[in-house]
Amino acid sequence: MQLLGKRAGAAPARAGRSSAVAKIPVVAGSRSRVLSTTVMATAATQVPVKEVPTKPIDGQKTGTSGLRKKTKVFMSDNYLANWVQSLFNALGDEVAGQTLALGGDGRYFGKEAAQIIVKLAAGNGFKKIYVGKDAIMATPAMSAFIRRRKAYGGLIMSASHNPGGPEEDFGIKFNYTAGEPAPEKITDKIYGETTSISTLKMADIPDVDLSKVGVTTFGGFEVEVVDPIADYLATLKEVFDFGMLKAFVTRADFSMVFDAMHAVTGPYAKAIFVEELGAKPESIKNGVALPDFGGGHPDPNLTYAHDLVELQWSDAGAMLGAASDGDGDRNMILGKKFFVSPSDSVAMIAANAQACIPYFKGGLKGVARSMPTGAALDRVAAKLGLPFFETPTGWKFFGNLMDAGKCSVCGEESFGTGADHIREKDGIFAVLCWLSILAYKNKDVPVGGQLVTVEDVAAEFWGTYGRNFFSRYDYEACESAAAEKMMDHVRSVIAASPPGTKFGAFELATADDFEYTDPIDGSVAKGQGLRFVFTDGSRIIFRLSGTGSAGATIRMYIEQYTNDKARLKEDAQVALKDIIKVALDLSKLQEFTGREKPTVIT
Ligand SMILES: O=P(O)(O)OC[C@H]1O[C@H](O)[C@H](O)[C@@H](O)[C@@H]1O
Ligand SMILES: [Mg+2]
CATH class of the missing domain: 3.30.310.50 (Alpha-D-phosphohexomutase, C-terminal domain)
Incomplete structure (x- = not known):
């Protein structure tokens, strides 16, 4: 992967500095005023920039999936700003004149963090930042957004499935041009920058109203607040047959329940499963996204999604049960009194993809799983004659394979399932895959007939592959x-x-x-x-x-x-x-x- 200058032709502008007194027209929402300032301004965007002294903070090393710490740590001193500035320093001249995207899983501190990041983006020469309304954007939606809008990259404010709130966790990670989590070459560089950082380049601009979709300009810098669902939905519509899914989901003898765990997928699930596919509104459980996830631990597994598990093991269980995590990239798939292990889920999806999902109708390019993931997928690859890859834990390792056209479907035992439509794992995608499999296998079953269930799909798979x-x-x-x-x-x-x-x-x-x-x-x-x-x-x-x-x-x-x-x-x-x-x-x-x-x- 080429690291820097990846989109070389896109934005030749440089973030040179001009110390001239600038008179900069500012349009903030309905307000319009003129700022007079003697602070520096970026040549690229003519936005006033304050150079704020700062000092390195220990322990800002990025883990498997970005930087995650207690929220209070992120709220202290320049903790967040230091890391973001270090990221921009690591990227260097490449960021000048570029477009960035920003969003998160809605956890506590996200909105305040977004205001800091907007100012840093402007101060470092970006010409535009897209921000999800209310600073929201699910992780897979961000990956789709970066790809559709051809953004230079995106920042995701999330600690994934970790609890949120003032006493819990916050996090941030950077996704690059193809919508993929930044490779280690970049994250190592960011860490290096955090150890020697001395200055924050903060644009001297007011906070932006993130509660309304629309554009605000500050000199040559633009903030566009966007609907965080629309682009993602458009991508999913390119993958799945929404007509077939709607016909199935609205069958009188079908039922589903999706537990959003009071996290980011609530509004997505409502828009996609209820409004697009016609599922009953009560199919969505814990659908109101809350900054502390309702005090829960938004990790879709048998322990933390226990309400869903109890429901599915009761007589009121639905034909398909599913849950997603804090930022919407993980998934758990359940049938009635039946759990699909994630290692099996990816293999079952791969085995059925070509028949059931339009995006894969030409066959799969290859498949991949992380090393600890169970090896059912290996057997599918062998039977279908597909290239197969075994990667380390971490979604970022799939990115190169996908960019090179070697991998269509991949997954991890850690409740991650995805495909090359984007460069993140994708919880709602996995649910739509299972809906597609069920819809396809039941297409000839009359209403009231014996429906093929999740357990039947698993049993058929095991019968074939062991x-x-x-x-x-x-x-x-x-x-x-x-x-x-x-x-x-x-x-x-x-x-x-x-x-x-x-x-x-x-x-x-x-x-x-x-x-x-x-x-x-x-x-x-x-x-x-x-x-x-x-x-x-x-x-x-x-x-x-x-x-x-x-x-x-x-x-x-x-x-x-x-x-x-x-x-x-x-x-x-x-x-x-x-x-x-x-x-x-x-x-x-x-x-x-x-x-x-x-x-x-x-
Ligand atoms: O086992 P861990 O290092 O905690 O990682 C578990 C999982 O965490 C995140 O969800 C990453 O995106 C996954 O790629 C990884 O499999
Ligand atoms: Mg996650």
């Missing part, structure tokens, strides 16, 4: 030193275990610390997870999470394959009991961490 039982145990907020010691111990077990070593009934084929060489740009990512692969294809993997915000989160991933027809519907925890014991024994996890039980089981 089943990769998968489970992930999370041990959240462990003491960091203890977690590191455990990982060191596992490394020593790997070093002492040649192929053929027996672990209980399992015979080791290979064990390593996963390393990935990007086939497109040759970049190497090391230390991406300690894995044990056994001769029957079973796997045990240990990683430390890159997204936690307190202590260390240990993730233990377990997988075992069967094509024994009698066992296909077994409960995963029962099927995996023996290998889970092997994993706990070999890692001495309980001994090192003092944890008897995981905090989350997927």
Whole structure:
């Protein structure tokens, strides 16, 4: 991937400085006035700029998905401004005259943060910033927006599925020109800049009213407040057959429930499922987006989306149950009394995509999954003769493959599913995929007939491919030193275990610390997870999470394959009991961490 000058022809303007006294007409909403100022102005946009002294702040290193910290930390001193200025410094001259997009998941501090970022964008020579109304834009919607509007990049204010509010988390990340999370080459550079930053370039302009769609200009700088849903919806309409979906969703014998967890997808779900596809308004649960997500933990998994799980396991359960996370990129898919493991979901989508989804009607270019993700997708790739890629954890690793036309559908065990229509994982996309599969498979079933269910789709898949039982145990907020010691111990077990070593009934084929060489740009990512692969294809993997915000989160991933027809519907925890014991024994996890039980089981 070419880093800088990616859209070289687009904006030759330079952010040179002019210290001339500037008389700058300002139109802010209905107000119109003239600012007289002696501060510097960008040559590109003729906006007055204050150079505000600042000092480096420790610990501004970007993790798996941007910078995430406690909201109070983000609100303190120049914490947010330092990071954003460091980003602009890292991008250098490239930003002058460019267009930026901005939005977030609506969490606490988002609107205030947006005002700071607008001023920094103007002060650093951008000529335009799009801001989602009320500073809102779901992560996949931002990716779609950047691509449709050919923006230079976008800033997403989100800590994803982490709780929000004054005592909880805030976050920010940068997505680049193709709508993809910034690659490590950029995030490393940003971090470098945070350690030596001395000046913030803040435009001396008033706050913008973000509650109304419209354009406000300050000299040559433009702020356009946009509907955060329209572009995303337009992209989804290019992927799916909305006519077929509407006909299915409005069937009297179909029901769905989507739990927005009081996070950003509430308004999107209303616009897409209810207004476009005709789902009943009561299909959307917790649809009002709140700055603290109603005090919840907006992570769509069996633990945190428990209201939805309870509903789906009750007699009132819908045919399709789904949930999305804080910023709308994750998804969980449920049938009636049935959970689709994310590793299976991506494989089932890939297996059915060509028949059920217009965007894929020419077939898939290739598929990819992250290393710890269960290997059902591998079997689909083999059967369909598709290129297959195994990447490290983190959506950013799919970007190059997609840009190079090598990957159409990809997914992660961490409730992420997506495709090359954008460069982020996409919760609502996954739900629309499942709706498309159900609509297609039921197209000849008369109303009142025996509908093909989510569980039937899974059973058909397992019947064809066999089943990769998968489970992930999370041990959240462990003491960091203890977690590191455990990982060191596992490394020593790997070093002492040649192929053929027996672990209980399992015979080791290979064990390593996963390393990935990007086939497109040759970049190497090391230390991406300690894995044990056994001769029957079973796997045990240990990683430390890159997204936690307190202590260390240990993730233990377990997988075992069967094509024994009698066992296909077994409960995963029962099927995996023996290998889970092997994993706990070999890692001495309980001994090192003092944890008897995981905090989350997927
Ligand atoms: O296991 P972690 O490092 O916490 O990452 C878990 C997940 O976090 C985010 O959602 C990233 O976008 C994913 O790509 C990643 O799989
Ligand atoms: Mg997310």
